[in-house]
Amino acid sequence: MSNMYAFHGADAKTGTTMITQSVAEFIADNVKDIKIMMISLHGRPGTEYVDRVGESIEGIKLHLSNRLLDPGRVIEGCRRSDNFYMLGGVESIGQVRSYHPDMAEYLLESMESEFDLILADTGNEIDNGLAVGALERIEERYCVITQQESILSRYERIRPVYERLGIDFSSYIVNKYDMQDPCDLRYIGERLSISRERLLKVEASGYERQAELDHRTLLSYKNEAYCKDIRLIANRILEHAQMDPVHVERKKKWPPFI
Numbered sequence: 001m002s003n004m005y006a007f008h009g010a011d012a013k014t015g016t017t018m019i020t021q022s023v024a025e026f027i028a029d030n031v032k033d034i035k036i037m038m039i040s041l042h043g044r045p046g047t048e049y050v051d052r053v054g055e056s057i058e059g060i061k062l063h064l065s066n067r068l069l070d071p072g073r074v075i076e077g078c079r080r081s082d083n084f085y086m087l088g089g090v091e092s093i094g095q096v097r098s099y100h101p102d103m104a105e106y107l108l109e110s111m112e113s114e115f116d117l118i119l120a121d122t123g124n125e126i127d128n129g130l131a132v133g134a135l136e137r138i139e140e141r142y143c144v145i146t147q148q149e150s151i152l153s154r155y156e157r158i159r160p161v162y163e164r165l166g167i168d169f170s171s172y173i174v175n176k177y178d179m180q181d182p183c184d185l186r187y188i189g190e191r192l193s194i195s196r197e198r199l200l201k202v203e204a205s206g207y208e209r210q211a212e213l214d215h216r217t218l219l220s221y222k223n224e225a226y227c228k229d230i231r232l233i234a235n236r237i238l239e240h241a242q243m244d245p246v247h248v249e250r251k252k253k254w255p256p257f258i
Helices: 016-030 058-065 071-078 093-098 101-114 129-137 149-164 185-192 208-214 224-240
Strands: 004-009 036-040 084-087 117-121 140-145 171-177 199-203
Touching: 004 016, 004 129, 016 036, 016 084, 016 117, 016 140, 016 171, 016 224, 036 101, 058 093, 058 101, 071 084, 071 101, 101 117, 101 129, 140 149, 140 224, 149 185, 171 185, 171 224, 185 199, 199 224
Parallel strands: 004 117, 004 140, 036 084, 036 117, 140 171, 171 199
Antiparallel strands: none
């Protein structure tokens, strides 16, 4: 069974990078005996929510092109904690088109045996070489959408492109979810023909802009609803990978005074 999972946005600003990194950080923080890596495989750096940047796709481009990658050196350059590693994406806008699908496939194949879990942020552009390579190589794919009409409509328009490429999604994540929005999970499921068990949500936390300023994920702000939804996604991945899910201990109630 593969240990790799891809996250792909139906449009820009759906929050794909935030979701991917939040899930990766949550697993790394709560399951200390596994090694997990997040890889940015799209046309941007993908490092908006970190305070420092380590190794990137651009830094190892020559090794990818010549198939001379040294996994050990890459791992050391990506280390962020004892068990969490992060590889940034493409930093130079003018270089985006020089990356091809086979580079992403070779990178994933080279790193797969080095980690217990690999989470790939594939951005939102289906014509990006790195994204296409990752989506073709990784079987378990999560599509990130929101309740916005413009994003739902765009997904409907580009869905045939995914189908022609043979790319289908295991689950869909409705990000920035608002319980009061009439465009709820039931409506989205019926409109996009997605069964309920494949439809997940991540509630809006209210700290999105602050997270960008602080270069941290929304997990840092301890929003209970957000953390719970991220935990559910993380556990779905852990269970699929045949690992134990993360259980949250309930707070003990104070005994009544006599």
